[in-house]
Amino acid sequence: MGGGEITKRGSGLVLLAVIPFPEDAAKDTIAEIKEEFPDLEYNYIFQKFEIKKNGLPGGDVDVPADLLKRVNVLVTLSWLPAKESAVPNIKFIQFISAGTNHVAKHPIYTDTKIPLCSANGVHGPQIAEWVVMMDLIHNHNYIDLYKKQEKKEWKHNGELSSKDNVGRTVGILGYGSIGRQVARVAKAMGMNVLAYTASPRKTPESKRDDGFIVPGTGDAEGEFPSAWYSGLDKESLHAFLKLKIDLLVLAVPLTKQTTHFLSSAEFALLHASNPSGTYIANIARGAVIDQPALIAALKSNQISGAALDVTDPEPLPADDPLWDAPNVLITPHVSGVTQTTGERCFQVVRENLRRVRDGRGLVNQVDRERGY
Structure with a gap:
């Protein structure tokens, strides 16, 4: 997996958030991330929250292929590229859910070694x-x-x-x-x-x-x-x-x-x-x-x-x-959703950006064999 060098000054990274909550829900932490990582390119795409027939969260969304090729960090609930070749420069994928069982059968999960991180601790x-x-x-x-x-x-x-x-x-x-x-x-x-x-x-x-x-x-x-x-x-x-x-x-x-x-x-x-x-x-x-x-x-x-x-x-x-x-x-699977959820999810993103920058291991990295 590729990606540019990360310096103490900035990241030079391309981040894409495909998430089912408004960008304003995390505006304060996003602003802090941009200030701490001035070279970061931030992209946001709203994904409507829907439950599919198989009971898993999802929703149709159009992500430009040329953007995907440049992405280093993907923040998501459920949306994933169809295959690894679509994201040749990815460094890690940050989920905003505490678990990742909803994507456990996806090729990105089963057939790649892309680091996957959960939002464990946020909720x-x-x-x-x-x-x-x-x-x-x-x-x-x-x-x-x-x-x-x-x-x-x-x-x-x-x-x-x-x-x-x-x-x-x-x-x-x-x-x-x-x-x-x-x-x-x-x-x-x-x-x-x-x-x-x-x-x-x-x-x-x-x-x-x-x-x-x-x-x-x-x-x-x-x-x-x-x-x-x-x-x-x-x-x-x-x-x-x-x-x-x-x-x-x-x-x-x-x-x-x-x-x-x-x-x-x-x-x-x-x-x-x-x-x-x-x-x-x-x-x-x-x-x-x-x-x-x-x-x-x-x-x-x-x-x-x-x-x-x-x-x-x-x-x-x-x-x-x-x-x-x-x-x-x-209750309809709402116990983890409050007005602070968005900010806390991006606090995990910020922590992992720091760890990539500093050459440390990612927080909340999923062990695929254990399933969490």
Whole structure:
């Protein structure tokens, strides 16, 4: 792969952003990038956000071939050139999504060695707030209270049914940037934090977060969990689920190993270890949960409820039985989108431009074999 030399003064790079949000959504950080890299050529093309029939994000967009030949850095959600030869000077591709499973079958992913970087770390604060919001809505029976408000009813049955989080346990499947911010907020509410990762984290170095971190958030040193667990095998997962977890947060990437990570056997274990009911929040991908098994678990009260920002498939069809399952809250994959998302995505771009300039490794580079 080609590209000009990068100096301390500037970059001489050509950057192309093909993204589904207005350029103004990141105007401050883009201005800072242009000031820091005065030789950078910046190009922006708007891609309308659409969900294709296969459930993946996309949208038709026309990118000039002559521009592609000069591009060194591509910033994108889902759009990719058809083949590597279209981008002979590419240095890296920066996705604005936390995961890259939506492009895992694309030739750029499967047949090239072009460095791919995620926006992991960008979405931690807002998604953690979504998780805690949903948990609080559930614990404080807010849906019932809001229905009474709609009816203009000042009515309290006198039952001590609401729960606070002090002393309760949150189990976080996938202790990445999102899980770490959930842990920070949960710890502040007095909760016990249990972390679960794919591979063991037995040393201080292995527990650190080396990815992009929004300042003042997360758990960079891995200090919040009272205990760490790991493994992609069912035996390890089941040992974790036996720990009487009150809030189970799914924040794992979707891979072959994590597809239907939770199914009937796992819901049965959660019920056995916590008969009062585990609450499940899924902000990973819909297919991490066996959806028919989830519906059955909700109907049989094996779990106390579920908050889902992701489903299988997406969009969720209007006639899907999940809509009518008891104690379920569903949002249309929006937990990671706020007014600050655009700025933070380009903060990752800026960090990687600095690292290319300084000859350092890229942040959030995807390991194609692991899938994240």
